[in-house]
Amino acid sequence: MVGQLLGKCKDRGRKLKRVAILGAGITGLTCSSLLKDTYDVTIIEKDEVSGGLCQSFEKDGFWFDYGAHAAFTKDESVRKLLEENLVLEESLSEAMNYKKEKWIKQPVQNNLFALDTDEKIKIIKGFIERNDDGEYKNYGEWLEKNYGKYFAENYPYYYTRKYWTVEPSQLETKWIGPRMYTPSIEEVLYGSYSEETPNIHYAGNIRYPVTGGFARFLEKISKGANVIYNAKIAQIDTKKKCVYYNNTRIDYDEIISTIPLPEIVKLLDCVPEEVRNAAANLDYTTLTLVSLGIGKKDVMPNHVNCFYIYDQDILASRVFSTSEYGKQNAPLGCTSIQAEIYSSKYKVLDMSLEEIKEKVLDDFTRMGLFQRKDIMVQDVRRKKYANIIFTKEIYNNRKIVHDFLEQCSVLYAGRFGKWDYLWSDQSVLSAIELVNKI
Ligand SMILES: Cc1cc2nc3c(=O)[nH]c(=O)nc-3n(C[C@H](O)[C@H](O)[C@H](O)COP(=O)(O)OP(=O)(O)OC[C@H]3O[C@@H](n4cnc5c(N)ncnc54)[C@H](O)[C@@H]3O)c2cc1C
Structure with missing residues (x-):
């Protein structure tokens, strides 16, 4: 399907259109990889690296992810784009739950x-x-x-x-x-x-790179991408068709936004008040991620790759282990775990990053996962946009913003462009669908 798509783009691409893509996450990179052989494509990215929520990072031999962990798509076009030539570890997605000192299967x-x-x-x-x-x-x-x-x-x-x-x-x-x-x-x-119940998890069989974290899935679509990093976009002039960033400008024929709707609205000019209000009322959670390298093997209960915590006095809601997904993502005999803590305008987390990390360490030692002396690596960082919150006005507000983007000829895709609860493969599919429109 991707091959057909590329063929289609090539037929259309007699004139070298300039395509500006906002955001170098998996969606922006997919758009770029499908368009770059035919069009003059530039990705404008605010961070110093690409990947967005699909980024991974390494600390002293422990690999960690920012957001996405598990690949479970059955879509062959997505698999071809992301998985070709990668060495992957396959496992069954297994999770546990923790409440009041009890471990319960998922x-x-x-x-x-x-x-x-x-x-x-x-x-x-x-x-x-x-x-x-x-x-x-x-x-x-x-x-x-x-x-x-x-x-x-x-x-x-x-x-x-x-x-x-x-x-x-x-x-x-x-x-x-x-x-x-x-x-x-x-x-x-x-x-x-009975404890002998079938494993029921929406993800089913999952695949994960043997080493290098989830970001390895981006290798193929990142090849040859023309990304401008550390770009602070000041304004997008949709009449003149140009993007102003870092005291310079780039002209475009087509623009694709994969950045969050509340952010793109701030960059456009002449935005009606109704659209500004709608964008400001699109709700989302912020993720604070505490990543730990632990010098022992048995940290995750039953070696599951994920568990959920119900207790309100424990800060983290989910815990993932990249080394349970792919054994070489931690040094031999060690475990990498990541705690997800969510906040939003509805639940403000009035703690510094350091305080959050310390509280997580206290919580986890109290739960008996490890002792302080076992900790080899610790890290805490934050992603402002993690999940879209489906509060009741979402569809109305989202439509108002999308209608305005369409009026301004701004194309959009991905989790935060579509403003939807998309997994990474669905974000890729949204990019493929959008590329067909160019
Ligand atoms: C905690 C968590 C766990 C997840 N787990 C899974 C999983 O296991 N499996 C799965 O398939 N999916 C998972 N997902 C979903 C998956 O991460 C997303 O679907 C996917 O990463 C979205 O990619 P994207 O490119 O659309 O958005 P993003 O990854 O957010 O990329 C957007 C890019 O735009 C950039 N940007 C933002 N603002 C600007 C600006 N003003 N100027 C320039 N650039 C800007 C950002 O820096 C970023 O690089 C998870 C998500 C979260 C939050």
Whole structure:
């Protein structure tokens, strides 16, 4: 499909169009790699490296990722772009949950075995009594109607506050898709009697580079990309078709934005107040990432690659291990783990990066994952835009901004251009789809 696409672009590319791409994440790099042989393509990137949320970094032999960890796409065109010639480790995506000193298999609703009898009874009773009429005013209702009130309030409600930083009633429901599993009563009962339950994870089989972190997936699409790094864009003049950055300018025939909608709106001129307000009300979470190199092997429970934490007094909501995805991503006998902490305008984190890291270390030693003496590497950093929050006005606000971009002939793609809950492969697909329009 990508081959066909390239052929198509070449036919059209008799005149050497100048294409400016804003952002060198996986979406911008995919656009560039599909267009660069035919058009005069320049990527303008604010950071000193490319990759965005698909970046990885190394510290003393430990590899860490910024955002994306697992590749699980089944789409052959995406696999050809990202995976060709890479040595990958394949595994089954396995996760655990942690609540009040108990480790529970993922998803909790299918795996009540580890819980106390009283707790199981409350959950099962709630599940039997639930009334799922298929009508959901918000995510809170979706949870209660799918899982029963007791389970909803004591498990996903807790997680929602940590991961989405809002109350479940503040979220709408279209984003859920395969991300939340609704079991049958037989599955709930089976998992409460037996530990031998099937592994249910939306990601299924996952692939990960043997070494070098998730960023290795970007190698092929980065080849030959013309990226201007450390670019501070001052303004985009869509009438004159030029981008002003670092006291210079670049002219374009087509412009593709992969940067967050609230950011591009700030760079355009003559933006109507309605559009400015809509962009300002697009909600997102900020990710603070604490990355740790641990000098021992058995850190992750059952060597799963990820676990979720429900306790409100523990700062992190998710923990990933790149060395469980690909063994050589940490020195022999060691483990790399990364804790994700989310904040937003709804949940302000009034702590310095150093304080956050120290709190995570306290939490994890208290949980018994390791001792302070085991820590070989520690790092804390932040990405302002991590997840889009699906608060109720999202679709209206997003449409207002998208309509305005279309009026200004600004094309958009990717997680933050589309303003959608896209995995990396879906971001790539959005780039392929957009390239077809040029
Ligand atoms: C914590 C987390 C875990 C994830 N896990 C997975 C996973 O396991 N598997 C998976 O497939 N997907 C995962 N994803 C999703 C995946 O990371 C995204 O779909 C993908 O990285 C989005 O790529 P993008 O290029 O659209 O956006 P980005 O990666 O955000 O790239 C945008 C680029 O634009 C640049 N930019 C921003 N503002 C400006 C500006 N003003 N001027 C110039 N440049 C600018 C940024 O620096 C960045 O380089 C995860 C995401 C998160 C947050």
